[in-house]
Amino acid sequence: MTLEVERKFVCDPEIMRKLHDIGAKCIGQRQFRDLYFDSPDFILTLKDFWLRCREGLWELKCPAVSGTTPDNDTETLCTRYREITSFPLIQSEVSRIIREHTAEGSESNSSQKEQIDKVAENENAEVCSADDTKWLNDLNLVCFAEFKTERCSYMLERETGAVRVDLDQADFGYCVGEIEVLVSEGSDMNAALQRITNIAAELGLSCEKKVQGKMHVYLQKYRPEHYAKLLSAYIL
Numbered sequence: 639m640t641l642e643v644e645r646k647f648v649c650d651p652e653i654m655r656k657l658h659d660i661g662a663k664c665i666g667q668r669q670f671r672d673l674y675f676d677s678p679d680f681i682l683t684l685k686d687f688w689l690r691c692r693e694g695l696w697e698l699k700c701p702a703v704s705g706t707t708p709d710n711d712t713e714t715l716c717t718r719y720r721e722i723t724s725f726p727l728i729q730s731e732v733s734r735i736i737r738e739h740t741a742e743g744s745e746s747n748s749s750q751k752e753q754i755d756k757v758a759e760n761e762n763a764e765v766c767s768a769d770d771t772k773w774l775n776d777l778n779l780v781c782f783a784e785f786k787t788e789r790c791s792y793m794l795e796r797e798t799g800a801v802r803v804d805l806d807q808a809d810f811g812y813c814v815g816e817i818e819v820l821v822s823e824g825s826d827m828n829a830a831l832q833r834i835t836n837i838a839a840e841l842g843l844s845c846e847k848k849v850q851g852k853m854h855v856y857l858q859k860y861r862p863e864h865y866a867k868l869l870s871a872y873i874l
C-alpha cells in the first residue's frame with residue numbers, strides 16, 4: 639500500500655523561477671475535475687476518509703496511523719494518507735466504515751443494512767463501472783464538493799530519491815503548491831519527511847503554519863456547515 643506524504647505551501651509569483659533554479663523538470667500540465675462523496679451526516683470525512691472520483695478514477699484517502707505525536711515543524715506541516723485506488727477495495731472499505739458507524743447507532747433500517755452488506759461483500763463488482771452510481775446510492779453517499787483544478791507538475795531528482803511538486807489552481811479561485819513523496823507502507827517515514835523539508839528549504843519556504851488545501855477553502859466557501867463540523871472534530 640502506498641502512503642502519500644506531502645506539505646502544502648503558498649505559491650508566490652516567483653515559484654516557477656525558483657523551481658527552475660533548483661533543477662525541477664516540468665513533467666506536465668493537466669486539468670481535472672474532482673467529485674468528493676460522503677453521507678449527508680459526514681460519516682467518512684469526520685473520520686478523515688476522503689472518497690474521490692477524478693476523471694472517472696476512484697480513490698480513497700485514508701488517515702495513516704503515524705505512531706508518533708507531531709513534535710516538530712516537519713511533522714506538523716506535513717500530512718500523510720494511505721491511498722486506495724482499487725475500486726473493489728474502495729467499495730469494501732467505505733461500506734465497512736458506514737456499517738461500523740451504523741452499528742454504533744440505530745439510524746438505519748434492516749433493508750439499508752442489507753444494501754450496505756451487499757456493497758461490502760462486493761456482489762456488484764462485475765456490474766460496477768467508474769461512473770456507476772448504484773453503489774453510492776446503496777451507501778447513501780452524495781457529492782459534497784465538485785471543482786476543477788489546473789495543475790503544473792514538476793519532478794526533482796535528488797540522491798535520496800525523487801520529489802514531486804504540484805502547483806494547483808482551483809476554479810473557485812485558490813492556488814496552492816504541494817511537495818509530495820510517495821512511500822511504501824512500512825518504509826522510513828523520517829527519511830520521506832526529510833526529503834520534503836530539504837526541498838522546502840531549497841525553495842526558500844519559511845516554516846510557517848500549515849497551509850490550507852483546496853478542500854479547506856472550498857468547504858469554508860460553499861459548505862459552511864460541513865466545514866464547521868470538520869473544524870470542531872479537528873479534521874481540517
Ligand code: V4E
Pocket residue numbers: 646688699717719816848849850851852853854873874
Ligand atoms: C486528504 C484530504 C483531502 C483529499 C484531497 O487531498 P489533497 O492532497 O489536498 O488534494 P489533491 O487534489 O492535491 O490530491 P492529489 O492530487 O494529491 O491526490 S481533502 C482534505 N484532506 C485532509 C487534509 C488536511 N487535513 N490537511 C491538509 C493540509 N491537507 C489535506
